[in-house]
Structures are given as structure tokens and as C-alpha cells.
Amino acid sequence: MKLSELSCGESGIVTHLSDLPTATRKKLMVMGLLPNTEITVVRFAPLGDPLQVRVRGVNIALRKQIAADIEVEAH
Numbered sequence: 001m002k003l004s005e006l007s008c009g010e011s012g013i014v015t016h017l018s019d020l021p022t023a024t025r026k027k028l029m030v031m032g033l034l035p036n037t038e039i040t041v042v043r044f045a046p047l048g049d050p051l052q053v054r055v056r057g058v059n060i061a062l063r064k065q066i067a068a069d070i071e072v073e074a075h
Contacts, residue, residue, distance in 0.1 A: 001071070001072060001073075001074055002067065002068050002069075002070065002071065002072070003039065003041070003053070003062075003067040003068070003070040003071075003072050004051070004064050004067035004068040004070075006041045006072065006074065007041065008041055008042070008043050008044065009040070009041065009042075010040070010041055010074060011038055011039065011040040011041075011074075011075060012038070012039055012072030012073055012074045012075060013036060013037070013038055013039070013072060013073045013075060014033060014034065014035050014036065014037050014038075014039055014070060014071070014072055015035060015036075015071045015072060015073050016035065016070075016071035017029070017033070017035065017069075017070060017071075019069040019070075019071070020066065020069045020070070024066060028060075028066075031055070031058065031060055032055050032056040032058060033055050033060070033070075037055060037056065038055075039053050039054070039055050039072060040053060040054045040055075041053055042054050042059060048064060049063060049064040050062055050063050050064065051064060051067055053067075
């Protein structure tokens, strides 16, 4: 499933980042968003974009379009 499909408070494990452009993928990987990493959706902005996620104890704001290209396995 896509990261953008998770609800607030739900967690998942990142499985693929391959749909992202190379530059964006590298920036996210530097911030700790790597395959096999747990990610939690903290909240959505009032209009739904961007969303706040927690990765390795750090909060990151992601555009919904970017979150739609990140594959996760919900748990």
C-alpha cells in the first residue's frame, strides 16, 4: 500500500522508494527514510497536504504526492 493511504496514528514498514525521482529519493534516505524502516503517520494538515510522519524519532513533513510514491507494508 502507499504511505498516503495510512491513517493518522498508523504505522508501516517502508518497502520501496523506487517510484520517486532520484534526487528526492536521495534526500529522503539522508533523512533516515530507508527500506525496512518503520514509519508512522502523525497527522495531516487541515487541507490534507502535507502530512507529518515520524521516522527514527524525527518528524518529517511530506507532500501527499511524494507519500503516494512510497510503498509501505502496514502493521
